[in-house]
Every structure is written in C-alpha cells, then in structure tokens.
Amino acid sequence: MCIRDRIRTRYAPSPTGRMHVGNxxxxxxxxxxxxxxxxxxxxxxxxxxxxxFVEGATEIIYRTLExxxxxxxxxxxxDGGCGPYVQSERQAEGIYLEYAxxxxxxxxxxxxxxDAERLxxxxxxxxxxxxxxxxxxxxxxxxxxxxxNLAANKPYVIRQNNPTQGKTTFHDELYGDISVDNAELxxxxxxxxxxxxxxxxxxxxxxxxxxxxHVVRGNEYLSSSPKYNRLYEAFGWEVPVYxxxxxxxxxxxxxxxxRSGHASFEDLVEAGYLPEAIVNYVALLGWSPEDDQxxxxxxxxxEKFNYHNISKSPAVFDxxxxxxxxxxxxxxxxxxxxxxxxxxxxxxVIKKPLDLRKISNMVKSRIEKFPDIKDLIDFFEEIxxxxxxxxxxxxxxxxxxxxxxxxRETLPILEAQEDFSNDALFARLSEYIKETGVKxxxxxxxxxxxxxxKQSTPAGATEIMEVLGKEESLQRxxxxxxxxx
Numbered sequence: 001m002c003i004r005d006r007i008r009t010r011y012a013p014s015p016t017g018r019m020h021v022g023n024x025x026x027x028x029x030x031x032x033x034x035x036x037x038x039x040x041x042x043x044x045x046x047x048x049x050x051x052x053f054v055e056g057a058t059e060i061i062y063r064t065l066e067x068x069x070x071x072x073x074x075x076x077x078x079d080g081g082c083g084p085y086v087q088s089e090r091q092a093e094g095i096y097l098e099y100a101x102x103x104x105x106x107x108x109x110x111x112x113x114x115d116a117e118r119l120x121x122x123x124x125x126x127x128x129x130x131x132x133x134x135x136x137x138x139x140x141x142x143x144x145x146x147x148x149n150l151a152a153n154k155p156y157v158i159r160q161n162n163p164t165q166g167k168t169t170f171h172d173e174l175y176g177d178i179s180v181d182n183a184e185l186x187x188x189x190x191x192x193x194x195x196x197x198x199x200x201x202x203x204x205x206x207x208x209x210x211x212x213x214h215v216v217r218g219n220e221y222l223s224s225s226p227k228y229n230r231l232y233e234a235f236g237w238e239v240p241v242y243x244x245x246x247x248x249x250x251x252x253x254x255x256x257x258x259r260s261g262h263a264s265f266e267d268l269v270e271a272g273y274l275p276e277a278i279v280n281y282v283a284l285l286g287w288s289p290e291d292d293q294x295x296x297x298x299x300x301x302x303e304k305f306n307y308h309n310i311s312k313s314p315a316v317f318d319x320x321x322x323x324x325x326x327x328x329x330x331x332x333x334x335x336x337x338x339x340x341x342x343x344x345x346x347x348x349v350i351k352k353p354l355d356l357r358k359i360s361n362m363v364k365s366r367i368e369k370f371p372d373i374k375d376l377i378d379f380f381e382e383i384x385x386x387x388x389x390x391x392x393x394x395x396x397x398x399x400x401x402x403x404x405x406x407x408r409e410t411l412p413i414l415e416a417q418e419d420f421s422n423d424a425l426f427a428r429l430s431e432y433i434k435e436t437g438v439k440x441x442x443x444x445x446x447x448x449x450x451x452x453x454k455q456s457t458p459a460g461a462t463e464i465m466e467v468l469g470k471e472e473s474l475q476r477x478x479x480x481x482x483x484x485x
Contacts, residue, residue: 006037044075096205099235109161139161200227212240246314342364345373376456397439414470
C-alpha cells in the first residue's frame, strides 16, 4: 500500500466515451483539493466493465486532462509506485480476488452459487421499479458445500455480507453524517461470475492501496457509501474523506444532454469555447469563492479553492453566463493567439484576398465563441440582399431620403480619395461632416448600411472600407444609391 503522508486524490474514469461535464468537474475538484494542499493527483482507468468499453476513449481521457491543464502526478503513464493504474491490469494480477477471499475468511463476504433462474424469483416491484434484494441463501452453505461447488467449477459470485440489524453511519464533508438502516443494505456482488470485480468493490480496494485520502464523486454515489464504509471497516482500513458533489442540470433543471450541446468537454470545444473558460466555468458549478471574483486561471483556482464552500444544491449550467465568460477570455487573449484560433473560422467564410488580421481584430471583442464570427463577417465576402428600411434610424436622424443625399455627396469624395486607410478616410469624411454641419452618425450610418447590408457590423464604415478596398467599397455605395433612387 502507498503511504498516506499527504493529501492524495484520484480521478478514476471509465473509458466509455467523451468526458461528461460532471466527470470533468469531479476531476477538477479532485485536482484542486490535492494541489491546494501540495498533494498528489492520480489518474486511474477503471475499465473492468468490458461491455461499456469504447475504443479510443482512454485517449480522450488523456487528451482532455492535457487540454484542461489537469496534470496528474501518477497514472498509467507515470508510475508512482502504486500501480498498475489500469483496473484490468490489476485484475490480471489477481488483486481483487485476493482481497475478496480475505473478506470471505473474515465472514464479511461469501460465495454465492445461485443461478439466474433463482435470482429471478427474488425480484419484486417497488413504486413501479423492479428491484432484487438477495436473501442470503448461500450464506448458509457449509464450508464443505462451498468447496465441493468450487471443485466442480460451479459458476459463482462473491457477495458482501451486510448486517440486517442496526444502522450504518458515514460522514460526508458537504452533507454531514448520514445514517441508513442496515436492513436496506443489499449484499452487493464484489466479484462477478466472469471473475471481474464490480465497480463498488474495485474502487474501495484501489483507493486504499493507492493511499487515497479524499474521494471526490457525484452525489449519486451517496446511497452506495454505507456499503463502501462497511468494506473499509471489514478490512480494518482508514475511511477516506468523502466529498459528494451536487448534480449539474441544464437551464430547465434537467440532466445535461448531448442535444443541449453542453454534455461533454469535447462538445463545448467543438462548439467554439476555450478550454480555459470551460475549466473556469465548471469550477463555479457548485463552488463559490469567498469574494466576488468570477474569472480564474487554473493557478488562481488552486490557490482559492476550498471544498467546504461547495454547495449541496444542484448547479445549473447557464449557457448565457458561460457564453459571457468565454467572451471575456477572448477579449483578454493576445491578438496573435486569437488570430491563430479565429483564422479557420474566418477562412471558412472569406475567400477573397482581404486582410484577415484586420477582420480578426474587428471581431475579437464582439464574439462569445468562434462560430459567432461567421454571421458577423459574411458581408465582406458578399453583400446580402437588404431592405432599404434599414437606412431609417431614429437616433442617427437618418431616413431613406437623407441617406440617398449622403451617399450621392460622399461618392465623389471617396472616388477622389487615394489613401483608403481607415484614418485617412475618417479624416476626409470628418471634413465633409464639418462642412455640412451634421452629426457623424448621420453620415456614417448610411455609408455603413450601403457597405454591409447589415444593421450590426463588427466595425465602422471607414474600417469596413479599408478592408474591402476602394473598388469594392465604391461599387457597394453605388448599389446603395440605385436601391434608394
């Protein structure tokens, strides 16, 4: 067994597909608890459920941890002396059967030879749900009967021997002391008929042998914790600190789903969100800092994280709030890095030889996620069909009649303009504005409308003209005049 001389936490996913947001939060909280105290964060792959195994899922786990910055200290690829760190490899070494037999010797577990037919007779329906409580039938077998069955290679499972009287109490850091009647504790299977351990048994054995001090998991495991505690007690092992995290729901207070687009880390990345923003937001799903800070780097989270501030109430994944947070990360991003990430989204829309960097700088503070870019910049490639009603703007005191006048009067000025840079264009149009005694918006609104065909753009008229170039800009203004005549 590995020594528990400091805080040791683990993330123990099953390789069954993409990393669900709830699993990411478990990994993150386990990482933060360990790192806040200068402890160790372990990765263990729990692949004993062969039926649910998905090819490539282990690689997804590694990739997600790398992208989120949750670097493990020990794991299948980093032997810290507590391995193997893959349950199927531990199974091959006979670890689980060895410990199950120790429980049998202590009278805390027993061999069960009941076939499927007999087990079916124990099923009953409670509140519309079919359940099966084992009746301890095989507990009464003599040692000789057990040995005879084993010698005859009769299929068996090993079950936990739970008491039927009294109560079992366990402590959770968030929920406090929780007591359950032992009569409610089923004799759960520890070793299945295929020789593999159940999740419930394997994780207890592994957590102990790997020196895990704090176990972080979802509160759906609260009901199983008394059985885990009884296993720890049966072995005479120290019980770890339990931190059961609240459920994460969508805005309708329902379980996160693939359809809603925020079920997994990869769903969110593919939707154009930043890994750093995802980590930041997921940290706040159930945990509150002691001040009003909302934007955290991972080192800041390590410093500030206190698991006692985790709420017991379900956490709502609010896409509006998350979108805002991602937008804040984009605004704060270095221009070069932003351009590198935004470029594929820009190039998917813009095929003309335009200055993509200038377009990138325009959208940087105006988007919440990268796919938002498309609708902001598509007019650069091709002006859309638009209604002349767009020229009417109360605040700018602009209408179709005044817009036509502005476009007609500015067209020759722009035709004569050689320097088509933003600053030069703005300076020249400012002269016209001064000469005519009108407000800036009165001139810029019709120009921007003619240039973009849109009510909302990521930049002003002169910035748009700089990117479009002289020829295209003049062509669009002439089109605007034709529409308004």
